Amino acid sequence: MHFYHPLTHVYILQQVFNYLETQKDLYNFTLVNSQWNISSSPCLYRAPKPSTPNALEKCKQTLVHAKEKRTFLAYNEMVREWIIDLSIRDTEIDCLIADCCPNIEKFSCSSEIKNANEYPTLAINLIKHWKGLKSISLYHGSGNDTTLESISTNCAALEELILVNCKTTDFxxxxxxxxxxxxxxxRLVQCTEITDESLVAISKLCRYLTHLDLKDCTNFTDKGIYVLSNPTTTRKLRTLSLEGLNIKDSLLALAEHTTILHRLSLKKLENLNDEIIxxxxxxxSKTLKQLRIYSCRKVKGWGIKEFVGIEDLSLLMDYINLKEFEEICEYCNAIENFTLDVRRIIETNHTSDIVVAISQLKNLKSLAIFCGRNFSDDNRRLLERSCPKLRKINF
Known part of the structure; x- marks a missing residue:
């Protein structure tokens, strides 16, 4: 009689292997048997990252042989992600990837090397080979108007665009x-030559926008954020991150039109206040699970208690009132991960008051709190008794 075992099923094995990140483990799994080889190879070859000269040569050889059908599996067709690693400085491997790997979906230029000005031409040549690109990340000199023009011509299926410190313009x-x-x-980070005109373009053309990250783009003003706040743009927005923008009243308009946010990050916004929060x-309130507020001086804390379904809360503040802190812990009782970094908690000199407030969070799993106080072992034990799910504490 034949007994069916689920672990012999290729599909189930692939779902398990998708959770693994260590290349060494995936490589070892390819050696178990043919089924494990077939199941783990797509994960192993999805994003090759050769870090040594020997690994680089082996990667080249494998891809060439796979294209020539001299290998057991078509490893070259499994490659889905490629990063131009400027530390290797080997353009041969980049051209080889373009020639051998037709199914690249995610492409990026290394963010670790800032002097990338000689690489726009290489990026353009690579982009032309991959019509199915869904994600592109460009850093520093590798992203300019010529590069973006190539993207617009060749990447109709693009779903994600990340530009960090790029010299591109609104055009x-x-x-x-x-x-x-x-x-x-x-995601636009330190793109100082992009203005409100780009935000207008987003509001008119990006009908499926779910994630928006704007950081340190100094030419964005209230005018652009107002245009961006229309219901057509914000109706599908799940993740919103704003940092270091010189905007004022438009924040409230944006808050009024975002209704299904899952993650919200607000950092270094001088005009952010509790009314906006x-x-x-x-x-x-029914959808948002993660909230991060950092270095926003006008925030006192009382607006945070509106996030009744929040699970991940991270606050970096100059101070907070004990009463507001207690109300946050009372109303936001679904919190699982809580980070509070404040200089002082007003109206209390006792660590026990802080601990009692936190002890209301029955779902708490991870806690990190820094407020210039010394918490004792008794405080720790009280929290562990009050919060049965708590596993990680950092005072």
Whole structure:
């Protein structure tokens, strides 16, 4: 009689292997038997990262042989992600990837080397080979208007665009959002030559936008954020991250029109206040699970209690009132991960008051709190008794 064992099923094995990140483990699994080889190889070869000269040569050889059908599996067709690693400085491997691997979906230029000005041409040549690209990340000199023009011409299926410290302008960015109708995620970091015109383009053309991250883009103003706040743009927005922007009243308009946020990160916004936070909380109270507020001086804390379904809360503040802190712990009782970094908690000189407030969080699993106080072993034991799920404490 034949007994069916689920671990012999290729599909189930692949689901298990997808959770592994260590390349060494995946390589060892390819040696078990033919079924494990077939199941783990797509995970192993999905994003090759040769870090030594020997590994680089072996990677080249494997890809060439796979293209020539001299290997057991088509390893070259399994490659889905590629990073131009400027520390290796070997353009041969990049050209080889373009020639041998037709199914690249995710492409990025290394963020570790800032002097990437000689690489735009290489990036353009690579992008032309991959019509199915869904994610592109460009850092420093590798991202300019010429690069973005190539993206707009060749990458109609693009879903994610990340630009970090790039010298692109509104023209190049506008060409991308015009051509890439399916774009869902946009991240702009330190793109100082992009202005409100790009935000207008996003509001008009990005109908499927779910993730928006704007950081240290100094030419963004209230005018652009107001345009971005229309319901057509914000209706599908799941993740919103704003940092270091010189904006004022438009924050409230944005809060009023975002209704299904899952993650919200607000950092270094001088004009952020509790009214705006409270508005975000009321509109997304049923969906929002992660909230991060860092270095926003006008925030006192009372608006945070609107986030009744929050599970991950991280606050970096100058101070917070004990009463507001107690109300946060009372109303936001679904919190599982809590990080509080404040200089002082007003109206109390006793660590026991802080511990009693935190002990209301029955679902708490991880706690990190820094407020210039020394917490004793008794405080720790009280929290462990009050919060049965708590496994990690950092005072």
């Amino acid at each position: 190049g960015f506008g060409e991308v959002v015009k051509a890439c109708k399916a774009i869902k995620k946009i 409270s508005t975000f909380g009321r509109n997304s």
